Amino acid sequence: MSKQELEVPGQDADCCSGVSEAPLDEERAAELAKVFKALGDPVRLRLLSMIASRGEGGETCVCEMTPAFDLSQPTISHHLKLLRQAGLIDCERRGTWVHYWVLPGALDKLAGFLTAPQTAGAAA
């Protein structure tokens, strides 16, 4: 259940320069675009926010998220899947319920990409 995510680009190396440092090559642009596309939906953004607001090691149960939206349960499940495939979150079934959490570093990596190098130290 947690084997299909996509790897946040450069998760395994600090190979990544920021958006302002040098023009992106096509491959890395495609990787990053997938992640940003996952964030480009208000429902997914709210889902991610609900999960992330639990803090670093926190988790959120699907059963808490679904009723917060005027959407069917399959739709919520679909959006969670996209967030997972983008490498932003992961999940685990514990008994009857499925719990989601934010993959550590995923958001920071994105933020580091966006931050201009002269504005902050960013990823290094």
Add this chain to the structure above:
Amino acid sequence: MSKQELEVPGQDADCCSGVSEAPLDEERAAELAKVFKALGDPVRLRLLSMIASRGEGGETCVCEMTPAFDLSQPTISHHLKLLRQAGLIDCERRGTWVHYWVLPGALDKLAGFLTAPQTAGAAA
């Protein structure tokens, strides 16, 4: 030509908490989703990167960007328009050519949203 952008959410106030601080309300999620959606395309990401790599006050001419892609000129123009409507860049015509630049603070605001409060000071 530069009047139709959307305002980066919270550009005019430091009202904005990060993704990890509290669940997003629908309105702000919709605003942010528009910006992230603009970043969710490899072509737009590369365009933004080309413009941003000119530095803080730098500019990039459309005539430099178009030949870098295997796409028609209208398509490039379309993507630039979306980036502009997302409040990420702006442009000005000077003589025959149109020059684009990154709106200052736009990327930092996004990065600040993504960065967990305990991980970095972020925007504040």
Add this chain to the structure above:
DNA sequence: AGGTTGCATCAATGAACGTCAATACAAGCC
């Protein structure tokens, strides 16, 4: 075993998106 609850997957539909050719507009040049 049968029934119930929580969540994921499937299949279908309508909307949104990326792309292009054609066209329009703006500015310089003859």
Add this chain to the structure above:
DNA sequence: GGCTTGTATTGACGTTCATTGATGCAACCT
């Protein structure tokens, strides 16, 4: 004035996406 070059807009087409109802699967409870 007309011609040429650079960029934006329009209209159309194929693809992708968000959403749903129906269904499937996993775990708990009698």
